[in-house]
Amino acid sequence: MPYVGRMRISPKYDVAGGVGDLWTELKRPQPYRWPILFASCALTGLGLYPFIKERVYPPPPKPDIVYLTSFAPDRTDAEIIASNVENQERKEARQRLLDAQIEKRREMYRALGQATGIDTDKMEAEIAAEKAREEAAEKARLEQATGGAGNDSADDRSE
Structure with a gap:
């Protein structure tokens, strides 16, 4: 059966010793201990600042798909044909209108060309x-x- 206990990062590193050394240095009466501590913290903060500012946005949620049906599922063939004929008539009417607009534009350009001697x-x-x-x-x-x-x-x- 494997040993289950407190895990340590590595037996080489002793965190308690490092903290104790820091405390000993901070207790010593030195004139620059607080400015040095502040500068050390500031440099560490400046090094971490770009990573703290970084924003990671999650991908947007997947959209809900809603299927819309515009035709009744029980349409007869006659209704389908009538709908197709009606749509074709509307399409042809739009095309006639577009053709008329294009021809009117051509007439205006012809008049302009004749007025300018072209x-x-x-x-x-x-x-x-x-x-x-x-x-x-x-x-x-x-x-x-x-x-x-x-x-x-x-x-x-x-x-």
């Missing part, structure tokens, strides 16, 4: 040609990447 028709033709080149390059890149498979699927969707 050939807006020529600029629009250059922009359209550049866009056509970019689309052709993208189409060629896709054909090369896919080996020519599925070339007309993107054209069918846009019609």
